Amino acid sequence: MASIPFIILDSLVYASWLFMVASGLTLIYGVMKVLNVAHGSLYAFGAYANAWLIGWYFNNYTEFEFLSFLFIPISALVIGIILGFLIEKFFLRKIYFRDEIVVVLVTYGLFLIFEDAMKLIFGTTSYLPYQPRMLLGNINVLSIPYVIYDLAIIGIAALIWFLFNFIIKFTKIGKLLLSVINDREMSSALGINVNKFFIYTFTFGCLLGCLGGAVSAPMISVVPGIGVEVIVLAFAVVVTGGLGSVTGAAIGALFIGLARTITIFYAPQLELFIVFFVMAIILSFKPEGLFGSKEVRKI
Amino acid sequence: MAVKKLERYKMRGLINKDKLLLIAFLFTFISFWFLLPDYAINTISLSFCNGLVILGLLLLMRAGLISFGHGMYYCLGGYAVAMTYNFLQIKEVFVLIAFSVLAGFIVSFFLGFFVRRFRGIFFAMLNLALSMILFGIIVKSISLGSTDGFGIKELTYFNHAIEDEKRLNIFSYLLIVILTSLMMMIVMTFLKSPSGKILEAIRENEIRSSYLGISINKQIHKIYIFSSTLAALGGGLMVILIGHITPEDTAYWTRSGEFVFVAILSGSLNVFAPLIGSLFFEFIRSYALFYFPNTWQMIIGVVLILGILYLPEGIGSIFNKRKK
Numbered sequence: 001m002a003s004i005p006f007i008i009l010d011s012l013v014y015a016s017w018l019f020m021v022a023s024g025l026t027l028i029y030g031v032m033k034v035l036n037v038a039h040g041s042l043y044a045f046g047a048y049a050n051a052w053l054i055g056w057y058f059n060n061y062t063e064f065e066f067l068s069f070l071f072i073p074i075s076a077l078v079i080g081i082i083l084g085f086l087i088e089k090f091f092l093r094k095i096y097f098r099d100e101i102v103v104v105l106v107t108y109g110l111f112l113i114f115e116d117a118m119k120l121i122f123g124t125t126s127y128l129p130y131q132p133r134m135l136l137g138n139i140n141v142l143s144i145p146y147v148i149y150d151l152a153i154i155g156i157a158a159l160i161w162f163l164f165n166f167i168i169k170f171t172k173i174g175k176l177l178l179s180v181i182n183d184r185e186m187s188s189a190l191g192i193n194v195n196k197f198f199i200y201t202f203t204f205g206c207l208l209g210c211l212g213g214a215v216s217a218p219m220i221s222v223v224p225g226i227g228v229e230v231i232v233l234a235f236a237v238v239v240t241g242g243l244g245s246v247t248g249a250a251i252g253a254l255f256i257g258l259a260r261t262i263t264i265f266y267a268p269q270l271e272l273f274i275v276f277f278v279m280a281i282i283l284s285f286k287p288e289g290l291f292g293s294k295e296v297r298k299i
Numbered sequence: 300m301a302v303k304k305l306e307r308y309k310m311r312g313l314i315n316k317d318k319l320l321l322i323a324f325l326f327t328f329i330s331f332w333f334l335l336p337d338y339a340i341n342t343i344s345l346s347f348c349n350g351l352v353i354l355g356l357l358l359l360m361r362a363g364l365i366s367f368g369h370g371m372y373y374c375l376g377g378y379a380v381a382m383t384y385n386f387l388q389i390k391e392v393f394v395l396i397a398f399s400v401l402a403g404f405i406v407s408f409f410l411g412f413f414v415r416r417f418r419g420i421f422f423a424m425l426n427l428a429l430s431m432i433l434f435g436i437i438v439k440s441i442s443l444g445s446t447d448g449f450g451i452k453e454l455t456y457f458n459h460a461i462e463d464e465k466r467l468n469i470f471s472y473l474l475i476v477i478l479t480s481l482m483m484m485i486v487m488t489f490l491k492s493p494s495g496k497i498l499e500a501i502r503e504n505e506i507r508s509s510y511l512g513i514s515i516n517k518q519i520h521k522i523y524i525f526s527s528t529l530a531a532l533g534g535g536l537m538v539i540l541i542g543h544i545t546p547e548d549t550a551y552w553t554r555s556g557e558f559v560f561v562a563i564l565s566g567s568l569n570v571f572a573p574l575i576g577s578l579f580f581e582f583i584r585s586y587a588l589f590y591f592p593n594t595w596q597m598i599i600g601v602v603l604i605l606g607i608l609y610l611p612e613g614i615g616s617i618f619n620k621r622k623k
Contacts, residue, residue, distance in 0.1 A: 035420060037556075091604065094608060095607065095608070098607075098611070100419060100420055101365045101419075101420070101423065101559070101563070102563060102607055104420075104423075105559065105560060105563050105603065105607060106603075106604055106607055108556050108559075108560065108600075108603070109560075109599075109600040109601070109603035109604040109607070110600065110604070111600070112596040112597065112599055112600030112603070113596070113597045113600035113601065113604075115596050115597075116593065116594045116595075116596045116597035116600075117597065119593065120593070120594065228553060232427070232431060232552050235424060235427065236428060236431075239421070239424045239425075239428075243420070269439040269440070270435070270439065271435075271439075272431070272434070272435035272438065272439065273432055273435035273436055273439065274435075275431075276428040276429070276431045276432045276435065277432060279428045280413075280425065280428050280429065280432065283417070283421070283425055283428075284413060287416055287417055287421060288421070
C-alpha cells in the first residue's frame with residue numbers, strides 16, 4: 001500500500017511521455033486520415049539531434065549550462081519542420097486519394113529509410129545526454145525523492161493538451177480546422193485552402209513527435225531502434241483513445257500508463273503484454289476507441 | 300475422342316488456364332532444384348514459406364481488410380512445430396505440419412469472434428495488438444524459450460530418417476513447393492466459388508451485401524480462419540526449412556509490416572502474385588543485405604514507395620491487366 005504514491009507519480013510521468021508522442025500522431029490522423037508510421041523515426045530524429053547538440057555543447061563549453069535546455073526546442077523545430085514539410089510535399093500529397101492502408105505503407109517505407117539514414121548520420125554508438133536532467137536536481141514529493149525534470153514533463157504534456165483545446169475552441173484557425181476535419185470537399189468549396197491546412201497540420205504533428213524525442217533524450221540512452229518501440233506504443237495509445245481525438249489520446253495515455261506502472265510494480269514480466277492487453281479490452285467494449293466517433297458508412 | 304473429353308472438362312471448369320499455369324509453375328520450380336545453386340534454392344524455399352502468409356493476406360485483401368499482425372500466426376505455426384518437436388519428441392514432418400495448421404486454426408477460430416467486428420484501420424491495428432501480446436508473452440516466459448526461441452534437429456519423412464545434415468534437401472524443398480502449389484490451388488478454387496465472389500461484394504459495399512442476405516461477420520470470420528491457417532502453415536514450413544525460430548523474427552510488428560508490404564506490392568489480382576512478390580522481395584533483400592549491409596532497409600523502403608507510386612495495382616497487374 002505504501003507504494004501507491006509511487007505508482008501514481010510514475011504512471012503520470014509515463015502517461016505524459018506517451019501523450020507527448022501520441023498527440024502528434026492523433027492530430028495528423030484526425031485531420032488528414034494518415035496513420036503516420038514515420039512518426040517513430042521523427043521521435044528518434046528529435047532525440048538524436050538533441051543528444052548530439054547536448055554532447056557537443058558540454059564537450060566544448062563549461063559555463064552557462066542552463067543554455068542546454070534551449071536545444072530541446074531548437075532540435076524539435078529544425079528537424080520537425082524540415083522533415084514534416086518534405087514528407088508532406090513529396091510523398092503524401094501524391095497518395096491522399098488512395099486507400100488508408102496504402103498511405104500507412106508509404107509512411108512505413110519512409111520509416112525504413114529514416115532508420116538507416118539515422119544510422120548513417122549519427123552512427124550506431126549510444127548517446128547519453130544526461131546533463132540537463134542532472135541540472136535540475138531532485139525534489140521531495142510526499143517524502144519521495146523525485147527528479148524534477150521528469151515532473152516537468154507532466155507540465156509540458158498538460159501545456160500541449162491545453163494548447164490544443166484552446167486553439168480548436170477559441171481561435172479562427174481552430175474553427176477552420178474543424179470544418180476541414182468534418183468535410184474536406186465542402187470546406188475547399190467554401191474557399192478554405194485545404195492543402196495548406198494539410199501541410200501545416202502535418203508539419204505541426206511532426207514537430208510534436210520531434211519534441212517528444214528531444215524531451216525524452218536526457219532520460220534515456222539514445223540508440224538505434226528507439227523509434228520502433230515508440231511507434232507501437234503510440235499506436236496503442238491513439239487507438240485506445242479513439243483515432244483523431246487529442247483528449248482521447250490523453251485519457252488513453254493515462255489508462256495505459258497506469259496499467260503499465262501497476263504491472264511493473266507487481267508483475268514486471270507482463271510489462272509489454274499489458275499495454276496491448278488494455279488496448280484489446282477497451283476496443284472489445286468500444287470498437288472505435290474511448291473518444292472515437294462512429295464512422296458513417298456509405299450505402 | 301480425347302479432344303472431345305478435354306472440351307468437356309474445360310466446360311465443367313476442371314481444366315482452365317490458371318490451373319494449367321499452376322501445374323507449369325509447380326514443375327518449373329521442381330526443376331529448379333537441379334538447375335540453380337544452393338543459395339538460390341534456399342531463397343526460393345524461404346520466399347515460398349513467407350508467400351503462404353501473403354497468400355493468406357490476399358484473401359483478406361479481397362474483402363478489403365488488411366492485418367498488421369499476421370506475423371502472429373506465422374509465429375504460432377512455427378512455435379507449434381518447434382515445441383511439438385522439443386517437448387513431445389515427434390520427428391515426423393507431416394505430424395509437425397498438422398500441428399502447426401491445427402494451432403493456427405484453433406487460435407484464429409476463437410480470436411475470430413472478437414476480430415470480425417472490426418474493419419479498416421481498426422482491424423489492422425487490433426491484429427497488431429494481438430501479435431504484440433503474443434510477442435510479449437513469448438519474450439517474457441522462460442519455458443517458451445524467451446528471446447532465444449527453439450531449434451529443431453533431424454526430421455523424418457514417413458519414418459525415413461534423412462541422412463543429410465543440411466536443412467535444405469530435396470525432401471524439404473519438394474514438401475514446400477508442393478504444399479505451396481496445393482494451397483494456391485485451394486485458394487484459386489475458393490476465389491472462384493460463390494463464397495469467394497462474396498468477398499468482393501463485401502469489399503465494394505458491405506451494407507448492400509448484407510441487404511442481399513449475406514452474413515458479413517460470418518464470411519469475414521471464415522476467411523480470417525482460412526488466411527490465418529495459411530500463415531501458420533507458412534510458419535511451420537519456415538521452421539522445418541531454417542531449423543530455428545525466435546519471437547523477434549516472427550511476431551514483432553516489423554515482420555508483419557513486411558508481410559503487408561509484400562502483399563500490397565503483389566496486389567490481390569491473382570494467386571500467383573503473392574508468390575512472385577515474395578520471391579522478388581526475398582531476392583532484393585538478400586542482395587541488398589549482401590551489397591549494402593548497412594543500408595538494406597533503406598533500399599527496401601525505396602522499393603516499397605516506388606512500387607506504390609508506379610504499380611498501384613501490384614505486381615499482379617503486370618501479368619493480369621484488369622478488363623475495364
